[in-house]
Amino acid sequence: MGYAAAIRWNHSLLALCMVVQLLVGELMDVPGAGEEASALGWLGVAWAHGAEGGMVKESWMFELHEALGLVVVALLLIRVLLAMTDLPGANWRHLVPWVFAAGRAQLAREIGSQMEGWKQGRLAPPEEGESVARSVHGLMLLSALLVGAAGVLLFFGWNEHGRQSEWIEMVGEFHEAMVGVLEFLLALHVLAVILHQRQGHDIVSRIKPGG
Ligand code: HEM
Numbered sequence: 001m002g003y004a005a006a007i008r009w010n011h012s013l014l015a016l017c018m019v020v021q022l023l024v025g026e027l028m029d030v031p032g033a034g035e036e037a038s039a040l041g042w043l044g045v046a047w048a049h050g051a052e053g054g055m056v057k058e059s060w061m062f063e064l065h066e067a068l069g070l071v072v073v074a075l076l077l078i079r080v081l082l083a084m085t086d087l088p089g090a091n092w093r094h095l096v097p098w099v100f101a102a103g104r105a106q107l108a109r110e111i112g113s114q115m116e117g118w119k120q121g122r123l124a125p126p127e128e129g130e131s132v133a134r135s136v137h138g139l140m141l142l143s144a145l146l147v148g149a150a151g152v153l154l155f156f157g158w159n160e161h162g163r164q165s166e167w168i169e170m171v172g173e174f175h176e177a178m179v180g181v182l183e184f185l186l187a188l189h190v191l192a193v194i195l196h197q198r199q200g201h202d203i204v205s206r207i208k209p210g211g
Contacts (some may be wrong), residue, residue, distance in 0.1 A: 004087035013076045021068045027146040028061035073148040095138030097131040106131045123195045143182040150175035155203040
């Protein structure tokens with residue numbers, strides 16, 4: 001299965017912006033975060049990206065994180081709109097095979113027949129079933145949307161000058177926890193791409209713009 005041009009472009013921009021965003025997010029200091037900023041008490045400074053022994057006042061990386069976050073959310077919303085179309089590879093049904101009985105049966109078949117290969121680092125070619133890969137794609141988009149939704153709430157609710165309300169700290173915790181899920185899925189995704197390419201399945205040309 002090939003992907004429509006719109007999906008290919010969306011994916012390239014999303015991959016680029018999201019990888020930069022995740023790196024910036026891990027490295028930045030957050031204005032307003034710090035020991036005093038923690039209304040819940042147990043939110044550590046490092047976890048909240050605060051400065052050692054004090055509160056961060058300004059951070060260009062945080063500004064970049066906010067701007068890039070809005071771009072990523074826009075790209076995700078475009079992907080959601082594309083999921084409502086029947087463009088090749090775009091439809092939402094591709095991303096959630098486990099929602100349908102036939103998809104669940106296919107997933108069980110693939111896991112049953114391919115598990116032994118996975119344990120040895122071998123992936124079956126896409127022709128032998130794509131439900132597992134598609135499920136990972138769907139979960140990546142879903143977790144990215146949840147990260148983005150929490151990010152938008154933080155954009156409006158985070159106090160850059162100090163103490164946070166309890167609910168906004170919880171949103172912050174959720175944002176970080178979902179980033180962990182997304183990073184795990186992204187690592188799986190990239191590992192699968194590398195293994196497929198090494199086995200000569202050339203899946204990259206299916207998603208490359210202009211490919
Ligand atoms: C780090 C760089 C990345 C590389 C090298 C990469 C590579 C690929 C490749 C080769 C495919 C085609 C799979 C197939 O043949 O079915 C693909 C599909 C896909 N990737 Fe990535 N990817 C990357 C980052 C991301 C990111 C950050 C996301 C977003 C959360 C993402 C989400 C998806 C989705 C959803 C698909 C299926 C196409 C679609 O439905 O939009 N990828 N990726």
